Amino acid sequence: MDTKEIFDRIEMLKDEMVGFLAEIVSVPAVGPLSGGDGEAEKASVIERYLRKFGLDEINRYDVLDDTVSSGYRPNIKVSYKGKGSGHRIVIITHMDVVPPGDIEEWDSEPFKVKVNDGRMIGRGVEDNGQALTASIFALRTIKDLDIRPVHDIAIFLVSDEEETNEKGMGHLVSEGLIGGDDIILVPDHGEPTGKLIELVEKSILWVRVTVKGRQCHASMPHLGNNAFRASMVLGSRIDRALHDRFDRKDETFDHPFSSFEPTKRETEASGINVLPGEDVFYFDCRLLPGVPIDDVILEIRRIADEVQKEAGVSIDIDPVLRETTLQPTLPDAEIVRMLSNAIIHTTGKTPYTGGIGGGTCAAILRNKGLEVAVWETIHNQAHAPNEYILIDNMVSDCKVLASLFTLDDQ
Template sequence: MSAHPLLDALLRHLDTQGDTVENLQRRLTAFRALGPENGGDGEMPKARQIAELLGGPGSPFTLRWCNAPDARVSCGERPNLIAHLPGREARTLWLFAHTDVVPAGPDASWTSDPWSVRREGDLLYGRGVEDNQQGLVSMLLLAAALRAALDAGAERPPLGLGLVFMADEECGNLKGLQHVLEQAGELFRPDDFYIVPDSGSPDGSEVEVAEKHVLWLRVRTSGRQCHASQPQCGVNAFVAGAAAVLACAGLTEDFPQTDALFQPPCSTFVPTRHEGGADSINILPGDDCFYVDCRLLPDVTPESVLAAARARTADVARRFGVEITVDIHHHQAASVTPQNSPVVGALAGAVAAVYGVEARPVGIGGATVAALLRRQGLPAVVWSRLLNTCHQPDEHSSIAATIGDAKVFAHVLCRC
């Protein structure tokens, strides 16, 4: 007899769930769970469907709603659902998925209806099937497998299982995980395991343990407007702003530090959004504004970058006779989970057992909800086996990977 009968039962159950993955994806995609910022009415119908799947008579899970008020949606709330099943030990494996999706974009850019899942072999196509429904469905598969095993007389797993289904991830998390942590933070313990299946690599080898600072700079240039036929009467803020763009792009020279954990291994400084300028072609613009997206290594401080940007643009201001101000438009602090955290080792062992690859810790420049957990002192990692088609036309996910990821979580849950 196997030394891990519960794990064996979970894996056998998961091996039979290919059609279940397709059916769940079809049901969830049809809800069009868009937040109000994206022209939708929120996630409540989708969240209620998830609650029906997890609850009901005989369910071993305790369900708790932690909804955030939001007058912009018809039901007045953004849903956050927490499901928990105690284990034999005090610690819990927590898995997190968001229920909202992004708009599909023009229908013409899709091969088929983005809100009606299309299957081609192992792949399912539709908006949200990867972001974040692959992780979400993996969580539901594990919950169903665990319920079936317990109904058949299996003992509870060593770790408890906690499932968090969040709203508002695509538009800032204020109504989602941030609200959950504010209202139900007592549920989450520093020695629990935290996995966010919302980013990853096609082979499953990347375990995200760190994120860079996210810093957005706003650079405003003030000159003097005049008629374009008399440029000597004004000061062209657009031209000076263009020089400021190049100056800010040069911030890479001021911060040459590298860290091999990240890809790219350096801080990045990318001028992006542009505002201001003249309303007519025959007006010399007196105002200009642009933004710089900065992704900073954890040991590069936002304050030092702001000071360097101000020094660089001050030189531009002197050369062009304009006034330039630089301020912070948005900042999210860097976050790091130590590479020797128990969750990192447990996940690496599970990935090797299921996928036969060696998992390695990585850092990213993007921002995930793991940062919110890390700021609470909770050792979160971000992992999944993803094809990375999120937010694209013809977004798709793998049925095999959805099942495989559930198996990885089963291994961690059983600590095998």
């Protein structure tokens, strides 16, 4: 197939892509745990467009959820038949978005896209609107041009990525809808050059530390036990010990070490003259592959025992989130070969493989033993106020995806 014809067609569709993305962003799809009403309406809008584009091989895998007014969380699959290579190219993007956050920080309305100087600004334009749009338009293009690619193609549009994944990716995987010989791309992280193909993510551990002493008047410290003081000692010892003990370096990652960051503090409201009886703080830990989450928890517990004894306080250690990276995708995986070819062919840039500290739903698939690449061209605006994309990046990514669908034909 002549890729020039494909690329010309995508250029022609540029304004339609912008219009499509603007319209889907205008339907807020925030999950119920973040105070939203889910993705049902957005899914209907998207499905209507898919049918209009002639992409009518649509399946729905909705999951019941009585915490949203529709009663369900939608998951859409759009399929396109290839010549029957036995393989299927699978692209997974998510429909849900995070809330806008502090409205004061926005210069425009989050759910009303502003187009300005080659940019689109709005909540969800990047995360994950750009890739959702690019993949649908790549498929539409090969449909418009009547191309029958070697491989079957399936695009999944899922719910619940920003919260639990249970009503989205988790459900699709447990139903066996993705797997086997699928060649899988999750375009939900990247960087501005569009050269990073992400193959591994760090494990994530969030720990809550609760220190309990005894509250009293600050002028009579002998009557109480200051939880804040014990907590300061504890926090700094945990910080030092984790960095000392888990200090391995892995150049695959931009930040090539495990990270251990004290982040949130929750302390009961009290006065300056009150000696605090309780102190609560959190660590956000991102572990290189091969660092067992349990080893980190045990180390924190060991230090807590020490401080407990020294300061006479009681200390609880609660892991509130743990996501283990079991299996990175290898650089010689089929998806990496095909995607690299598509990037080189389309942009002339030479991609490289690496890892990130953040998490995408690719981790769920990788932990099932599947090979998954994560790639797109973005400016890392996810979850930020004034989230934006460059329209040129969306168009270029669309061409890369169309190449991914069709290059093996030659």
